[in-house]
Amino acid sequence: GQQVMQIPQYQHVQEGEDFTTYCNSSTTLSNIQWYKQRPGGHPVFLIQLVKSGEVKKQKRLTFQFGEAKKNSSLHITATQTTDVGTYFCAGLDNYGQNFVFGPGTRLSVLP
Amino acid sequence: NAGVTQTPKFRVLKTGQSMTLLCAQDMNHEYMYWYRQDPGMGLRLIHYSVGEGTTAKGEVPDGYNVSRLKKQNFLLGLESAAPSQTSVYFCASTPTGLLGGYTFGSGTRLTVV
Numbered sequence: 001g002q003q004v005m006q007i008p009q010y011q012h013v014q015e016g017e018d019f020t021t022y023c024n025s026s027t028t029l030s031n032i033q034w035y036k037q038r039p040g041g042h043p044v045f046l047i048q049l050v051k052s053g054e055v056k057k058q059k060r061l062t063f064q065f066g067e068a069k070k071n072s073s074l075h076i077t078a079t080q081t082t083d084v085g086t087y088f089c090a091g092l093d094n095y096g097q098n099f100v101f102g103p104g105t106r107l108s109v110l111p
Numbered sequence: 112n113a114g115v116t117q118t119p120k121f122r123v124l125k126t127g128q129s130m131t132l133l134c135a136q137d138m139n140h141e142y143m144y145w146y147r148q149d150p151g152m153g154l155r156l157i158h159y160s161v162g163e164g165t166t167a168k169g170e171v172p173d174g175y176n177v178s179r180l181k182k183q184n185f186l187l188g189l190e191s192a193a194p195s196q197t198s199v200y201f202c203a204s205t206p207t208g209l210l211g212g213y214t215f216g217s218g219t220r221l222t223v224v
Contacts, residue, residue, distance in 0.1 A: 033212055042201060042215040042216060042218050043201070043213070043215045045213060046212075047212075048210070050210075092209060098156055098159060098169065099213075101146075101153040101154040102153055103151060103153040104153050
């Protein structure tokens with residue numbers, strides 16, 4: 001079945017540094033979503049990417065969908081302590097009915 | 112707006128006991144989902160529903176049953192709880208299932224001893 005992987009599993013950064021997490025799928029995706037989960041909280045939807053090579057920005061967050069639609073990335077510029085949490089990608093392949101979540105990347109930001 | 116509401120928030124069960132987790136949404140969403148979250152394993156789909164009166168199995172359905180008698184409610188039942196079912200359970204909903212982000216509830220932390 002479809003598998004979605006994320007790297008790194010953990011990332012510790014100093015406040016102000018940049019951060020990137022990568023999402024890779026074993027199959028071609030029709031679209032991909034990104035979520036953020038604060039410690040002790042629930043996942044919150046951030047964005048959805050549909051087109052090959054698509055790039056979307058939300059303030060300091062940049063999301064990219066690979067040309068082959070098998071990978072995606074989330075880049076945070078100049079991290080802040082409010083960015084702390086786990087970032088999940090979720091991919092939907094061309095045959096699936098439901099999104100498959102990756103294991104997440106846990107981000108710690110040291111002040 | 113309440114969004115997606117899960118009850119209870121915490122529960123401790125003894126092995127073999129049964130319980131029902133309730134999920135209610137007030138957004139008139141068609142699709143509803145039950146996930147479990149375990150450390151290092153992300154979110155795994157247990158069961159889902161694409162509309163009132165429908166249910167379907169997800170990735171890890173064994174040991175769970177669900178019902179969607181009303182559009183706004185999605186119930187998750189554990190018939191005979193096992194320690195392996197200790198987890199955080201999240202309910203989610205979405206308007207159409209494929210082109211909208213999921214709205215998650217705040218979760219139920221279940222411990223089976």
